[in-house]
Amino acid sequence: MNSKPVKIIIIFLLAFLTGVNFVVFPALGTAFTDSSLFGLSSSQFGNLFIPQVICIIISCLAAPFLVNKWGPKIILAIGLLLMIISTGTLWMLQYHMKDASLLFPVLMILVAFTGSGFGLSITTLNPLGASLFEDKKSSAILILQFLVGLGTSAAPLMMNLTGNVKNWMYVPGCIFVLVTTTFIAFLLLKLEKGTFFELPGHFKIPPKLWGFFLTIVLYGFVEGTFGSFGAIILTNQGIDSSKASLGLSLFWGGIALNRLLFGIFSEKNNLSGVFLISPLIVAGLLLLLIYANPYIILLIMFLIGFFMGSIFPGSIGWGTVEFPTLSVLVSGFLMAANQVGTGSITNILGHFSNENTTVFRFLILCLLIIFGLFFYLKRNSKIKEAF
Numbered sequence: 050m051n052s053k054p055v056k057i058i059i060i061f062l063l064a065f066l067t068g069v070n071f072v073v074f075p076a077l078g079t080a081f082t083d084s085s086l087f088g089l090s091s092s093q094f095g096n097l098f099i100p101q102v103i104c105i106i107i108s109c110l111a112a113p114f115l116v117n118k119w120g121p122k123i124i125l126a127i128g129l130l131l132m133i134i135s136t137g138t139l140w141m142l143q144y145h146m147k148d149a150s151l152l153f154p155v156l157m158i159l160v161a162f163t164g165s166g167f168g169l170s171i172t173t174l175n176p177l178g179a180s181l182f183e184d185k186k187s188s189a190i191l192i193l194q195f196l197v198g199l200g201t202s203a204a205p206l207m208m209n210l211t212g213n214v215k216n217w218m219y220v221p222g223c224i225f226v227l228v229t230t231t232f233i234a235f236l237l238l239k240l241e242k243g244t245f246f247e248l249p250g251h252f253k254i255p256p257k258l259w260g261f262f263l264t265i266v267l268y269g270f271v272e273g274t275f276g277s278f279g280a281i282i283l284t285n286q287g288i289d290s291s292k293a294s295l296g297l298s299l300f301w302g303g304i305a306l307n308r309l310l311f312g313i314f315s316e317k318n319n320l321s322g323v324f325l326i327s328p329l330i331v332a333g334l335l336l337l338l339i340y341a342n343p344y345i346i347l348l349i350m351f352l353i354g355f356f357m358g359s360i361f362p363g364s365i366g367w368g369t370v371e372f373p374t375l376s377v378l379v380s381g382f383l384m385a386a387n388q389v390g391t392g393s394i395t396n397i398l399g400h401f402s403n404e405n406t407t408v409f410r411f412l413i414l415c416l417l418i419i420f421g422l423f424f425y426l427k428r429n430s431k432i433k434e435a436f
Contacts, residue, residue: 051239057181059235063129064174064193066228068200069207070132071167073139073221074098074160076204080217087152100157101164102392108168109385113378117248121173121377122240128169129232133225135162140221168384171197175380176246179369187366187436191312194362198305202298246377257426258379261368262386264422267415268360269390271331274398274412275300275353276391283350285405287343296347300354307358311436321436324363325423330356332416335409360419361387363436370431 074081074097081087081094089097108128116124139159142152178193179186207220275282279300283293311320334353341349361383368379398408426432 053181056238056240059231059238060174060178060181061193061196062231063125063170063235064178065196065200065203066224066231067129067132067167067170067174068197069204070136070200070224070228071163071197072201072204073136073224074101074156074163076208077139077217077220079208079214081156083214086146086214086217087156089153089156093153097153097156097160100161102388102395104161104164105168105388106385106392108165109172109381109388111381112169112172113248113375113381115169116173116176116246116377120240121177121246122238124169125173125177126232126236128166128171128173129228129235131162131166132170133166133228133232135159135166136221136228137225140218140225143218168381168388172377172381172384175365175384176369176376177240179366179376180246186369187363187434188312188315190366190369191308191315191359191362194365195305195308195312198301198308202301202305247374248378249374254378254382255372255375258368258372258375258382260422260426261364261379262382264419264426265361265364265383265386266390266393267419267422268357268364269387269392270394270415271357271412272361272387273391273394274408275350279350282405282408283346286338286341286346288346292347296350299347299351303351303354303356304358307355308362311359311363315436319433319436320359321432324359324436325427325432326420327356327360328416328419328423332413332420335413335416339406339409367426367430367432367436370434 078094081089081097112124112128138155142155146152174193175190178189182189204220204224207223208217211217211219275297279293279297281293283296288296311324314320331353334349334356338346338349338353365380365383368383369376372379
């Protein structure tokens with residue numbers, strides 16, 4: 050059980066299942082708002098995710114210091130256990146649907162558990178995956194993030210496979226069993242704390258790392274815009290709702306494909322140039338999207354996702370190479386930055402969801418700033434080691 054191949058399989062499988070578990074609540078949106086089931090209003094459903102964002106940010110920032118004190122195995126186990134408790138309790142709610150007044154507060158607590166568990170888990174998994182590939186840290190993080198993204202797309206698919214919203218309980222039930230089984234296998238692994246997960250006794254966050262933080266906050270604005278309001282934006286561009294859903298799927302598919310290809314080919318090819326200009330390409334595609342014919346919007350959405358794909362995990366990989374003694378801090382700091390960006394834009398964008406041109410111009414500005422920050426961070430950096 051403690052051979053390196055077994056460790057790799059279990060750690061990367063956990064990355065996939067963490068992604069699946071993370072989106073179980075959004076995937077069950079139709080069940081939560083169904084009057085014959087949970088009966089939440091649309092505003093209640095939206096408010097459901099406020100504690101999730103807050104808890105993810107707090108847990109991502111706390112995880113590096115907790116891992117430094119107790120090691121990656123204990124903190125990852127706690128994160129996974131929080132998610133298992135949340136999903137298992139959600140599964141059991143099928144037997145307690147009559148007390149409607151308690152459902153919303155209980156769901157709020159469960160979402161907070163999921164957010165905390167995800168923050169602790171993913172912050173620990175990034176450097177843990179990197180530590181298993183000493184000479185390919187950035188590629189390992191890209192593949193790991195690809196699997197997380199693949200998992201987030203699997204949960205909604207599971208809901209579709211149930212065939213009826215009244216069968217919602219099969220989704221958390223299946224996820225609970227899968228994650229619990231893998232969790233038991235994980236507990237059998239022997240994972241040393243090692244120097245890779247230690248923080249220096251005295252340190253301050255390097256100014257350059259704040260540059261990475263700002264980059265990912267701005268990236269979070271772009272990802273959060275399309276992730277939360279993508280379908281609305283596309284219908285405002287003149288395509289029907291079914292094609293808008295397809296466009297959003299193509300966007301996420303493009304992100305996943307890019308991360309997979311970068312993870313595979315950056316091992317033997319210097320892809321740092323592609324990584325550096327990707328924000329500029331996305332800005333150009335957004336400009337094209339403003340004036341695009343409805344027939345090519347779907348292609349543009351795929352390309353936007355594709356060229357965005359490496360920005361977030363690539364920055365974590367680059368930061369891990371740049372600050373090897375702060376690898377866990379880099380992971381937690383940038384995961385929190387992404388949540389700050391996506392959480393902020395989700396709460397603000399509702400006021401501008403019908404003003405596509407204004408939104409696109411704002412996102413283009415964000416991407417141009419990211420492009421500038423990348424070239425600032427590139428000076429005297431180790432970017433070629435990361436890609």
